[in-house]
Amino acid sequence: MDLFKFLNKDSQRSKNVAKERLKLVLIHDRSDLSPRLLEMIKGDMIRVVKEYAEVDEEGLDIKLTRMKRESDGMPMSALVANIPIVKVRENE
Amino acid sequence: MGKAIVITSGKGGVGKTTATANIGTGLAIMGNKVVVVDTDIGLRNLDVVMGLENRIVYDIVDVVEKTCRLKQGLIRDKRFDGLYLLPAAQTKDKTAVKPEQMLELIKELKEEGFDYIIIDSPAGIERGFQNSIAGADEAFIVTTPEISAVRDADRVIGLLESQGIHNPKLIVNRIRYDMVKRGDMMNVEDIIDILAIDLLGVVPDDEAIVISTNKGEPVVSEEDPLSAKAFRNICNRILGKEVEFLDLNNSEGKLSKLIKLLFSK
Numbered sequence: 001m002d003l004f005k006f007l008n009k010d011s012q013r014s015k016n017v018a019k020e021r022l023k024l025v026l027i028h029d030r031s032d033l034s035p036r037l038l039e040m041i042k043g044d045m046i047r048v049v050k051e052y053a054e055v056d057e058e059g060l061d062i063k064l065t066r067m068k069r070e071s072d073g074m075p076m077s078a079l080v081a082n083i084p085i086v087k088v089r090e091n092e
Numbered sequence: 093m094g095k096a097i098v099i100t101s102g103k104g105g106v107g108k109t110t111a112t113a114n115i116g117t118g119l120a121i122m123g124n125k126v127v128v129v130d131t132d133i134g135l136r137n138l139d140v141v142m143g144l145e146n147r148i149v150y151d152i153v154d155v156v157e158k159t160c161r162l163k164q165g166l167i168r169d170k171r172f173d174g175l176y177l178l179p180a181a182q183t184k185d186k187t188a189v190k191p192e193q194m195l196e197l198i199k200e201l202k203e204e205g206f207d208y209i210i211i212d213s214p215a216g217i218e219r220g221f222q223n224s225i226a227g228a229d230e231a232f233i234v235t236t237p238e239i240s241a242v243r244d245a246d247r248v249i250g251l252l253e254s255q256g257i258h259n260p261k262l263i264v265n266r267i268r269y270d271m272v273k274r275g276d277m278m279n280v281e282d283i284i285d286i287l288a289i290d291l292l293g294v295v296p297d298d299e300a301i302v303i304s305t306n307k308g309e310p311v312v313s314e315e316d317p318l319s320a321k322a323f324r325n326i327c328n329r330i331l332g333k334e335v336e337f338l339d340l341n342n343s344e345g346k347l348s349k350l351i352k353l354l355f356s357k
């Protein structure tokens with residue numbers, strides 16, 4: 001009983017709650033892009049990618065994050081887009 | 093040539109002054125000529141943490157305004173060879189010093205032959221912060237495993253970057269391993285993962301810090317406390333030595349927990 005609870009509740013641990021909240025708040029803090037602008041970029045990207053593939057618009061995720069540049073490990077802001085492709089269009 | 097390092101955090105109360113005092117003292121004990129500089133004008137505290145509050149005659153404002161000579165402003169710590177304090181002024185405010193004057197001050201301190209100039213930054217990101225980073229070659233960010241402190245650290249990392257201070261290093265202060273173990277405190281990996289900067293050191297939450305601060309004796313000069321070891325490790329890393337991070341068993345997996353659980357009774 002105790003063990004079950006302990007394995008199951010892990011994702012609800014307060015540190016995970018903190019981590020997720022922090023990640024979200026930092027996305028906004030880090031970007032000079034307003035949420036409105038981000039929505040516009042999102043719309044444009046869908047439009048472009050749609051010319052080549054069928055995309056899952058609901059599952060699309062675009063955000064600003066910080067990562068280390070591969071060449072020299074320097075931290076930098078990056079716009080990361082996750083666009084689930086349902087089906088690639090055949091060449092006409 | 094000496095190196096100027098600013099210790100900053102954005103958020104207040106995360107341990108900047110304690111870190112400055114201990115890193116400065118630690119580096120001096122290891123044989124370096126060190127000055128710790130308090131830039132928190134109006135709210136000076138590095139003097140009391142160092143236990144040198146009774147010896148202040150002149151302060152940083154007197155030095156930059158040339159009311160006194162640099163050497164007169166520096167307080168020599170008689171307990172540790174090669175350790176000096178430049179205190180902040182208490183009765184003025186942050187506008188009493190300009191970033192250009194700080195730049196000049198740091199230059200003079202380097203000419204004075206200091207190996208390390210450790211600059212204690214005030215909380216916030218306004219003038220006092222700008223002053224503290226003006227002459228810095230490097231930055232150390234202090235944070236605690238709290239959402240507010242990490243958020244502010246992230247903001248400061250961005251500001252430092254925009255001011256041309258790249259690759260700041262992180263000190264995670266006041267980690268409580270019991271809380272990390274039960275998943276109620278972010279661990280060091282979580283924080284590093286989010287901030288994407290290099291780790292300089294991890295300092296556990298330790299009663300010894302409170303006690304040593306009460307006495308005005310930086311904990312790093314003591315042998316046993318875990319926090320003293322953590323600060324010595326930080327100093328050694330600053331000196332370019334490879335030191336392993338204290339093994340405090342914070343990444344214990346479910347399986348080993350389970351095994352412990354089964355064998356505990």
